Structures are given as C-alpha cells and as structure tokens.
Amino acid sequence: MQVSVRDNNVDQALRALKKKLQREGVFREMKLRTAYEKPSEKKAREKAEAIRRARKLARKKAQREGML
Incomplete structure (x- = not known):
C-alpha cells in the first residue's frame, strides 16, 4: 500500500x-x-456478516428500482 x-x-x-x-x-x-476466536464463534460471525451484506445489497437494489 x-x-x-x-x-x-x-x-x-x-x-x-x-x-x-x-x-x-x-x-x-x-x-x-x-x-483467539472459537471456530463456532467465527462461523456465527461470518454468517451474520453475510446476512448483513445480503440485506444491504437487497436494500440498494430495491432503492435503485424505485421500491423505496
């Protein structure tokens, strides 16, 4: 960098x-x-992050299409 x-x-x-x-x-x-992060905690965190990203993407897509 x-x-x-x-x-x-x-x-x-x-x-x-x-x-x-x-x-x-x-x-x-x-x-x-x-x-240290336990594997179960890591899995839960990554799943939550993926859900958050998907919701954000869906919100942006809906806003572009004029839904909101």
Whole structure:
C-alpha cells in the first residue's frame, strides 16, 4: 500500500493512509486477531456478516428500482 506525500503535508497523507486501511478492513482484522476466536464463534460471525451484506445489497437494489 502506498500513499504519496505532497508539499510536505504528512497529516493529509496519514489521513489518506488511514482511510485506505479502513476500506481494506485492516483495522477490523487486527481487532479480530488480538484474541483467539472459537471456530463456532467465527462461523456465527461470518454468517451474520453475510446476512448483513445480503440485506444491504437487497436494500440498494430495491432503492435503485424505485421500491423505496
């Protein structure tokens, strides 16, 4: 991952880096890896995330089609 610093503006580059890391899910991954997660908990979490993604996609699709 690479962020360029323009006009010695390190704060702006740092903000851009944090935004990129957030979008990639690095912070979420770090938080998950701090402690051991039981396989059953991992399975339940991943299932819940999949349901959340599916609902979000259906909501966006309905909004595009003019349902909402």
